[in-house]
Structures are given as structure tokens and as C-alpha cells.
Amino acid sequence: MTVHFPFQNSYSALPDSFFARVAPTPVAAPRLIKLNRPLAVQLGLDPDILETPEGAEILAGKTVPDGADPIAMAYAGHQFGQFVPQLGDGRAILLGEVIDNDGVRRDIQLKGSGPTPFSRRGDGRAALGPVLREYIVSEAMFALGIPTTRSLAAVVTGEHVIRETALPGAVLTRVAASHIRVGTFQFFAVRRDTDAIRRLADHVIVRHYPDLLHAEQPYHALLASVVARQAELIARWLLVGFIHGVMNTDNCSISGETIDYGPCAFMDAYNPAQVFSSIDEMGRYAYANQPRIALWNLTRLAECLLPLFSDDQEKAVAEAQDILGAFSETFSDAYQAGLRKKIGLFTERDGDEALIQDLLDAMAKNQADFTLTFRRLGDAAGDPAADDARAQFMDPTAFDEWARRWRERTALEPQTATERQAAMHAVNPMFIPRNHRVEAVIQAAVNDDNYAPFEELVKVLAKPYQDQPEYAAYADPPLPDQRVLQTFCGT
Template sequence: MTVHFPFQNSYSALPDSFFARVAPTPVAAPRLIKLNRPLAAQLGLDPDLLETPEGAEILAGKTVPAGADPIAMAYAGHQFGQFVPQLGDGRAILLGEVIDSDGIRRDIQLKGSGPTPFSRRGDGRAALGPVLREYIVSEAMHALGIPTTRSLAAVVTGEHVIRETALPGAVLTRVASSHIRVGTFQFFAVRRDTEAIRRLADHVIARHYPELVGAERPYHALLAGVVARQADLVARWLLVGFIHGVMNTDNSSISGETIDYGPCAFMDAYNPSQVFSSIDEMGRYAYANQPRIALWNLTRLAECLLPLFSDEQEKAVAEAQDILGAFSDQFSAAYQAGLRKKIGLFTERDGDDALIQDLLVAMAKNQADFTLTFRKLGDAAVDDSADARAQFMEPAAFDEWAGRWRARIALEPQGAAERQVAMHAVNPTFIPRNHRIEAVIQAAVNDDNYAPFEELVKVLAEPFEDQPDYAAYADPPLPDQRVLRTFCGT
């Protein structure tokens, strides 16, 4: 049987200025190293056929499946605050779209599939390490309940790519509800192509915000919808200690999904100023800066949409500012509600925000592990001797806070066991810790050994379960295991 993709191609039906038609560059000897079988089935694909040599050739870009209309999408973007008028998919090719089992349209894209007209002198390829990192982290984010692009497959190409040294080449098959970014709107705004902005906005509304079709002011409502989704998304990042690393406008998804897992990382010890990305020298995208940067990116989107708001510039600006003004309250509401759940509060009372902030301050001062502190706090809800305090360099700092916390939770009718279950449902045991990811990458790159990768993916698929056989995966790194810098895959 032949591998069949039930492609639809709505984006490539837009005007030619939206993309460049380009086929993937064939590779020498593709070999499938991981297929996400449940995701394949959800997409209406046959996992068994995808695991054949024919499937590997398609997932590596060596063979283009019937019905595909391969394109590289055009977009611009602010990169670390500096505007670049033309970026685009320099090493990714969108094969087409499928409708999944939930009725949702999904892009299927090959990342690392060869040069495109947007490659800017790059080779269009991906090294194995960044492909494994994106597979691991994106699927972990999905398991944590955070909107994200997904990973369908990882394939080694049988070729090497040259970075600082020769590295095994690989291709990631990425799945997203779309790959439309703030930078996609910026591409047309800088060219003053208002009609293209309108076409793009109409496409986004029909695809991601269908409830807005026919609205009295659909473009105002679109901006409001994107603002709301981004506020919720960034709150979710902070609640699990995630740092995106490269929150450029070309990495800001209009659908509200997390996109582009380059030098991203999860915090170990809590530090609001934490930066891992080797290219973020000024800390622009530090952990605590992410809400501010999200609003900055949304402001750039609003600027693109102004011609659709009104012919009167001052009126359009005022209307956009009013919509953007909702971000802070929306983010704060989502973030504070999430923090209350993390410490086991079912209701809201005066003083709760201060109680939570005091815990975060104590955690920062005592280098407490972000993930384990909250997980152990769930155990402390039922057992006074539970060892949450062991996360603190000075356990007395936890003891002082815990006394006030116990007095607060005593005011609620829920029992200790119910509180623990609720806390464990939002406080994971397992996250993709940086040292674990690096160990997986080294085993694969140096020894062609994918057993550590398979095991880590398996553990992270159930982040809220204790999994006693894999308890060591919850441990923070030892001093000599700490990963202080992460790097962009390009």
C-alpha cells in the first residue's frame, strides 16, 4: 500500500506573495528514528505505513506525497527588537494541511528539509540535536496541557550538516494548527499591502476564530482574540517554569500555540531573571520578561491591523490601544489563578497574592527547585513531615511561610486528600530538564543510541504521575550536570 495523506491546501490557495513554491531537497539515506503513532492516527494517517521505508522517505523530504503542495511561507519579524523585513521559512517546507479526528485543520511541515528562497545563505538543514530537543519539549508541553505545535516524526538523513563541526542531519515533521505568525502580518505591513493584510486576516479568522465570521468589527475582534490567547499562553509558560528563549515576532503564533523550540529551557532553581539562550545576551527574553515581551509583540500585530480598523489614524490607534490594554488584566487573572491552584487554594481571599509572592521570593533567595517545591507542597498538604522544606537552602524560610499557608488552607472546606489530588494535577513531577535533554542528544549524536531518547519521551508523556521506576528523572541536576546555555538550531 502507498502512504496516503488526505491533504487540503488552503494556505497555498492564497496569492503567490504569501509564499514560495519549493520542493524539499532529497537526502541520501533517510532512517526513521521516532514516529508519534497516536498523533499520526489523530491526523488520519496510517502509522504502520509511515514506519515503512516509503514513509521514512516522505518524512525526510526525499519523496513528496500525492496531494501535497509544498511551500515556504513568507514572513518578516522583529528579532531581539530589530526589524528584518524579510525572513520566511528558511529551512522548513509546508507540505499541506489535513483535518484531524477532532475536525481541526493541521499543517504538516518538514523542518530541516533543505534550502528555500528565504534561506538567506543558509543550508536549510537541521542537525540531529535540535530536532530531538524540539520533539522532546513540544511533546512534553502537550502532555503538560500547554497549547503547542506537535512533533509527528524525527528522521536522520544519512548526511551531515556543518555547524561548528560536522553533525548528523535530521528532519522533524512538525504539526501545528497553522504556522501563521505576527511576522506574517508584518511582512505585508512593511510593504503597505493593505489588501494582503485583509486577505490574511480573513484567512486567520476563518481558520482560528470562526466565531468572529460576520462580526460587526471582525478585525478588532481578531486582535482581541489573539491578545486573550497570548495572555493565557504566557501565563501557562510561567506556571511550569518554561522559558521560550527567542520570543521574536516571527516566533509568535497567531493561533496561540507555542512555536519554535530553539534555545528554550525549563528552570531548575527558581530565578525570575533566568536566561538560557546563548544569543539573548541582554536578557530580553528572561523568564519574568515574557509577559512584557508578549504584549510588545502584540503591539506590533496591532500596528499591522490599523489600516483595517479605520481610515482615521488617531481613531485606529486609540481602538488598538484599548484592545491591547486588556492584556495585563487577562494575563494576571490567568497567572494568579494558576498560582492559587499550585498552592492548593480553591477560593480567592484577600492576602492570597501576597502569600504566593512571599513563597516565590523565598524560593528565589533559597535557590529552591521550581518544579519540586510545588510538587512536594502537594504532599505537605496531607503530611506535615513531607519534605518540601528540603528544597530550601535555609529550611526555616519555608517553615515560616508554611505556617501561614496552613492557616490559610484551614479556612477552606476541602479535605487534605482532595487538596493533594488537585495540587498534583497542576504541579508536574517530571519536566524536560535541560541536563536530561543534553544527555539524550549526546547519546544519539555520539553513539547512535536512541534508548535514552525513547525513555525520556515515555516519562514526559505522563508528567503528573509519580512513576516510581523513573523517579530519578524528577531530580534536579547535580552541580556538574547544570546546563547554563542553550543554543539555536541554526
Template sequence: MTVHFPFQNSYSALPDSFFARVAPTPVAAPRLIKLNRLLAVQLGLDPDLLETPEGAEILAGKTVPAGADPIAMAYAGHQFGQFVPQLGDGRAILLGEVIDRDGIRRDIQLKGSGPTPFSRRGDGRAALGPVLREYIVSEAMYALGIATTRSLAAVVTGEHVIRETALPGAVLTRIASSHIRVGTFQFFAVRRDTEAIRRLADHVIVRHYPDLLHAERPYHALLAAVVARQADLVARWLLVGFIHGVMNTDNTSISGETIDYGPCAFMDSYNPAQVFSSIDEMGRYAYANQPRIGLWNLTRLAECLLPLFSDDQEKAIAEAQDILGAFSETFSNAYQAGLRKKVGLFTERDGDEALIQDLLDAMAKNQADFTLTFRKLGDAAGDPAAGDARAQFMDPATFDEWAGRWRERIALEPQSAAERQAAMHAVNPMFIPRNHRVEAVIQAAVNDDDYAPFEELVKVLAKPFEDQPDHVAYADPPLPDQRVLQTFCGT
């Protein structure tokens, strides 16, 4: 049988200025190293056929399946605050779109599939390490309940790519509700193509926000909806200690999904100023800066939409500012509600925010592990004798003082200790993609062609809230000589 993709493409039906038609560049000897079988079924694809040599050739870009309309999308973007008027998919090609089993339209994109007109002298390829990193982290984010692009497959190409050295080449098949970005709107705004902005906005409303089709002011409503989704998304990042690393406007999805996992990382010890990305020398995208940058990026989107708001620019600006003003409150509400759940509070009382902030301040001062502190706090909620949360602090007395006040507060809640523990464990993961674990997996694959560590890590991260006694070592923070201090972009 032939691999069948039930493509129903809509983006490639937009005007030619939205993209460049380009086919993937064939590779020498594609070999499938990982297929996300459950996701394949969700997309209406046959996983058994995708695991055949024919399937591997499609997932590597060597063969273009029937019904595909391969394109590289055009977009611009602010990169570390500096505007670049033309970026676009320089190493990714959108094969097409399918309707999944829930009736949701999904992009199927090959990342690392060869040069495009937007490659800017790049080779358009991806190295194996960044492909494995994106597969691991995006699927971990999905398991954590955070809106994200997904990974369908990883394929090695049988070729090498040249970065600082020769590395195995690979292709990631990425799934997204779309790949439309703030930078997509910026591409047309800098060209003063208001009609293209209108076409793009209409497309986004139909695809992502159909409830707005009959809104009195649909473009205002669109901005408000994107603001709400981004505020919630960034709050969820902070609640699991995630640092995106490259929050450029071209990496900010209009759908509200986490996209473009480059030098991303999860914190070990809690530090609001934490930066891992090797290219973020000024800390622009540090952990605690992410809400501010999220609003900054949304302001750039608002600028693009101003011509659709009103012919009166001052009026349009005032209306946009009013919509953007909701970001801070939406983010704060989502973040504070999430923090209350993390410490086992189910009602709101005066002093709760201060109590939680005191914990965070103590964690930062004591270099407490972010993930384990909250997870072990859940243990302590169920059993006052459980002391592992205390063990995360260099000065355990600091935790003892805070814990006394916390126990007085949770005593005012109606839940039983067992109910509180279960609820806290449902929001505080035991397992995250620890940077040293991800790095070890990549080294085993790149140096030894050994994918067993990758398979095991992906399996563990698929159930982040379960204890998994057989894999408890995966919850451990790194030893001093295992710490990963920098992460790197894949280009």
C-alpha cells in the same frame, strides 16, 4: 500500500506573494528514528505505513506525497527588537494541511528539509540535536496541557550538516494548527499591502476564530482574540517554569500555540531573571520578561491591523490601544489563578497574592527548585509530616515560617487534605524536560547513535503528573557538574 495523506490545502491557495513554491531537497539515506503513532492516527494517517521505508522517505523530504503542495511561507519579524523585513521559512517546507479526527485543520511541515528562497545563504538543514530537543520539549508541553505545535516524526538523513563541526542531519515533521505568525502580518505591513493584510486576516478568522465571522468589527475582534490567547499562553509558560528563549515576532503564533523551540529551557532553581539562550545576551527574553515581551509583540500585530480598523489613524490607534490594554489583566488573572491552584487555594481571599509572592521570593532567595517545591508542597498538603518541600530551601526555617501561614490559609478551604493533594498534583508536574536530561539524550544519539535514552525520556514526559516510581530519578534536579547554563539555537 502507498502512504496516503488526505491533504486539503488552503494556505497555498492564497496569492503567490504569501509564499514560495519549493520542494524539499532529497537526502541520501533517510532512517526513521521516532514516529508519534498516536498523533499519526489523530491526523488520519496510517502509522504502520509511515514506519515503512516509503514513509521515512516522505518524512525526510526525499519523496513528496500525492496531494501535497509544498511551500515555504513568507514572513518578516522583529528579532531581539530589530526589524528584518524578510525572513520566511529558510529551512522548513509546508507539505500541506489535513483535517484531523476532531475536525481541526493541521499543517504538516518538514523542518530541516533543505534551502528555500528565504534561506539567506543558510543550508536549510537541521542537525540532529535541535530536532530531538524540539520533539522532546513540544511533546512534553502537550502533555503538560499547554498549547503547542506537535512533533509527528524525527528522521536522520544519512548526511552531515556543518555547524561548528560536522553533525548528523535530521528532519522533524512538525504539526501546527497553522504556521501563521505576527511576522506574517508584518511582511505585508512593511510593504503597505493592505489588501494582503485583509486577505490574511480573513484567512486567520476562518481558520482559527470562526466565531468572529459575523462580528460587528471582525478585525478588532481578531486582535482581541489573539491578545487573550497569548496572555493565557504566557501565563501557562510561567506556571511550569518554561523560558521560550527567542520570543521574536516571527516566533509568535497567531493561533496561540507555542512555536519554534530553539534555545528553550525549563528552570531548575527559581530565578525570575533566568536566561538560558546563548544569543540572549541582554536578557530580553528572560523568564519574568515574557509577559512584557508578549504584549510588545502583540503591539506589533496591532500596528499591522490599523488600516483595517479605520481610515482615521488616530481613531484606529486609540481602538488598538484599548484592545491591547486587556492583555495585562487577562495575563494576571490567568497567572494568579494558576498560582492559587499550585498552592492548593480554591477560593480567593485578601492576602492570597502576597502569600504566594512571599513563597516565590523565598524560593528565589534560597535557590529552591521550581518544579519540586510545588510538587512536594502538594505532598505536604496531604501529609503535614511530608518534609521534602522544606528540603528544597537552603534555609529551611524560611520555608517553615511561610508554611505556618499557608496552613492557616488552607484550613479555611472546604476541601479535605486528600482532595487538596490530588488537585495540586494535577497542576504541579513531577517531571519536566530537565535541561541536563535533554542534553544527555542528545549526546547519546549524536555520539553513539543510541536512541534508548531518548525513547525513555519521551515516555516519562508523556505522563508528567504521575509519580512513576520506576523513573523517579528523572525528577531530580541536576548535580552541580550536570547543570546546563546555556542552550543554543539550531541554525
């Protein structure tokens, strides 16, 4: 049997300055840990063949499949506010692109497949822990309905990588609408290569925003479209308590997908200032800062596009500022609409925002679990006697006062209690990738070569909005001695 990838590559047809051609570095003894069979089918691939030893060799980078055109993409980026003019794929290699069953072009990329010209003295490899983390969280985000890169496969390499200690090596096969970032535009902007910026912008329009092909001002429209997608994406992050952890411009996808699951985490107790990332010492990318940082990143994109707007710098800046000005309203509309759904409101009335904010303030003051408070509120919508939401608060009377106002507000709408509960449960997950669960899965795999906990967690997270009584413990917040206070970058 032969593994067939129906590659139709477009990015590698761009000028050589956009990437470096480089093949994955072969590994010693690849072994498949996990294949995402439904995703393989969606991509037009045969999962049975991918699960063979030959398939594992391709997914580990030991063998390059026919039709692949392996490249490491060039990009720059602001990392924690500091500009680095050349970053690029230092441990990732894009094998090529396929058209999926819905007619959407998808990148297939190996992460941890060896050094590239952009590795900056790194080994280009990935440890098993970060590979499992990205598989778990990216697929959980997909199940939650949030735009995201996805994970096709995880493979152990039979080799070790050296970080603070020797760790099992692994490769993740990542799938994305594309891997083009704000930092990709910055790479050419810092070199004053306007022709390359135009070529890249044209490529992005064709690939991600084809409805703009005949726009009167396509580059203005492109910026506006990216602004809108990012605003809606960040709103969705906040609505599930997600903290990206490293919102550098090289991790800001032009397609509007969540990309790079390094030191990411989901909140347990609600805290707007929550930070988990060990490298975010100043809290730049804290939970509540994410909308502001997204706009900052988009402003860097706008700077790159200015030469395409007008030869008149002042005019170009004014036009860009006008487009960027739409971010706050788009984000606020998406976020507030999502919050109304989370507390079971079907209409919009004066006072709703204050009602919601009062709940969030009480949650923060009382260390209420973000996910379970909203989920149990749905239970209370269906059964006034249900008090599990109340139990999330250190001072339950703080919830009682708010709940009285909430019930008065919901009484103004015609939906039945059953309808309200169903609607709330459809947007308030029971299960998220809680940090202590993810860490336990990683430790079992790294220390004991035991992947049963990983398989079970992935299974539970695939249905986050269902009760799944047999897996109820996965919804529990961590006990004090289980709390994960820091998450770490995979490099």
C-alpha cells in the same frame, strides 16, 4: 503499500506573494528515529505505513506525497527588537494541511528539509540535536496541557550538516494549527499591502476564530482574541517554569500555540531573571520578561491591523490601544488563578497574592527548585509530616515560616487533605524536560547513535503529573557538574 495524506490545502490557495513554491531537497539515506503513533492516528494517517521505508522517505522530504503542495511561507519579524523585513521559512517546507479526527485543520511541515528562497545563504538543513530537542520539549508541553505545535516524526538523513563541526543531519515533521505568525502580518505591513493584510486576517478568522465571522468589527475582535490567547499562553509558560528563549515576532503564533523550540529551557532553581539562550546576551527574553515581551509583540500585530480598523489613523490607534490594554488583566487573572491552584487554594481571598509572592521570593532567595517545590508542597498538603518541600530551601526555616501561614489559609477551605493533594498534583508536574536530561539524550544520539535514552525520556514526559516511581530519578534537579547554563539555537 502507499502512504496516503488526505491533504486539503488552503494556505497555498492564497496569492503567490504569501509563499514560495519549493520542493524538499532529497536526502541520501533516510532512517526513521521516532514516529508519534498516537498523533499519526489523530491526523488520520496510518502509522504502520509511515514506519515503512517509503514513509521514512516522505518524512525526510525525499519523496513528496500525492496531494501535497509544498511551500515556504513568507514572513518578516523583529528579532531581539531589530526589524528584518524578509525572513520566511529558510529551512522548513509546509507539505500541506489535513483535517484531524476532531475536525481541526493542521499543518504538516518538514523542518530541515533543504534550502528555500528564504534561506539567506543557509543550507536549509537541521542537525540531529535541535530536532530531538524540539521533539522532546514540544511533546512534553502537550502532555503538560500547554498549547503547542507538536512533533509527528524525527528522521536522520544519512548526511551531515556543518555547523561548528560536522553533525548528523535530521528532519522534524512538525504539526501545527497553522504557522501564521505576527511576522506574517509584518511582511505585508512593511510593504504597505493592505489588501494582503485583509486577505490574511480573513484567512486567520476562518481558520482560527470562526466565531468572529459575523462580528460587527471582525478585525478588532481578531486582535482581541489573539491578545487573550497569548496572555493565557504566557501565563501557562510561567506556571511550569518555561523560558522560550527567542520570543521574536516571527515566533509568536497567531493561533496561540507555542512555536519554535530553539534555545528554550525549563528552570531548575527559581530565578525570575533566568536566561539560558546563548544569543540572548541582554536578557530580553528572561523568564519574568516574557509577559512584557508578549505585549510588545502584540503591539506590533496591532500596528499591522490599523489600516483595517479605520481610515482615521488617530481613531485606529486609540481603538488598538484599548484592545491591547486588556492583556495585563487577562494575563494576571490567568497567572494568579494558576498560582492559587499550585498552592492548593480553591477560593480567592484578600492576601492570597501576597502569600504566593512571599513563597516565590523565598524560593528565589533560597535557590529552591521550581518544579519540585510545588510538587512536594502537594505532598505536604496530604501529609503534614512530609518535609520534602522544606528540603528544597537552602534555609529550611524560610519555608517553615511561610508554611505556617499557608496551613492557616488552607484551613479556611472545606476540602479534605486528600482532595487538596490530588488537585495540587494535577497542576504541579513531577517531570519536566530538565536541561541536563535533554542534553544527555542528545549526546547519546549524536555521539553513539543510541536512541534508548531518548525513547525513555519521551516515555516519562508523556505522563508528567504521575509519580512513576520506577523513573523517580528523572525528577531530580541536576548535580552541580550536570547543570546546563546555556542552550543554543538550532541554526
